[in-house]
Amino acid sequence: MKREWLHVYFVMGSVDCNGRDPKDVLQEAINGGITLFQFREKGQGAKVGAEKRDFALELKEICKRHDIPFIVNDDIEMAVEIEADGVHIGQEDDSFTFVRERLTPGMVIGVSCHTVEEAAEAVRVGADYIGVGPMYFTTTKKDIREVKGPEVIRQIRHAGITVPIVGIGGISVENAWAVLESGADGVAVISAISKADSPVAAAESFSRCIEKVQRTNG
Template sequence: MKREWLNLYFVMGSVDCNGRDPRDVLQEAIKGGITLFQFREKGDGVKVGVEKLSLARELKEICKSNNIPFIVNDDIDLALKVKADGVHIGQEDAPFSVVDELLAPGMIIGVSCHTVEEAAAAVNNWADYIGVGPMYFTDTKKDIREVKGPGVIKEIRNAGLTVPIVGIGGITVENAAEVLAAGADGVAVISAISKAESALEAAKEFIRIHNIVTN
């Protein structure tokens, strides 16, 4: 995968939008400059079955028409049905080797990591990128691990791992620069875009910060 796809990684499901239509939120975020999208349908009141599949297909088509890679969180069957560009799995999800065997050739695999050891294991299993966190406290994920902070990204880089890294967890426009400065290629954001008054303007601000720190 291209490292720059991680510049601004937008993660969203139907329950993350403060009642707004997720299709509209995604289109706004794309106009604002997001570079990768993950469909993460988790939490209370999520869509299931046919409704979940239908929404995934619609969001995938929006991404496809705008040349934004479409990733599915922790649902290999869904990813294959909608012909997603890849999947993202956590440490508690299906083993990497199993996921790799089930996916179509060329699909992206992202892995959530919380330590240098987990990052090294993901790299050894040919993960295309790793999501490192949680950087800061977040109430978006009910199963949140211990907050690590940007220091863990520095540790991973100091260990010589050059894998593409995206920081995730509680990232806002106020702290995104710290995550990028620690060695992340980009930031993954849920509510800071999905619940913003303007997803477009929020995305623009994240991109502006990315350009300042990385250029």
């Protein structure tokens, strides 16, 4: 996969938008410069079954119109059914081998990692990218692991792991710089965009942060 896909990685479901229409929030985020979208329909009040699938298809169509890759969180069967660009799985989800066998060839697989050991194993089995976190405290995920901060990304890079990395967990425009400087290719955010007064402005701010880091390190 292309590393630049991870630059501004927006994660969202219907329960993350403070009552706003998720389709409008996604469109604004795209207008602001997000580079990849993950459909994560979880939490109290989340859609299930056919309603979830139809909702995913609506968001996928918006992404398709703007050439934004569409990733599905955890739901392997639905990802294949709606022809998503890939899936993202956690350490507690189905095994990588199980997932790979069920996906259409060419679909991306991202894996959540929290330690150097988990990152090394993800690379060994063939993950296309890894999501490392939580970078900072977040209330979005109820099953949050211990906050490791950007240092864990630095440790992963020092271990010689070169796979694309996106930092996730409590990331804001104010602390994104530290995550990128530690060796991440991008930042994954939920509420910093989905619950912003202006999702387009929030996405633009993250895009500018990425560009600034690239210029500084270029």
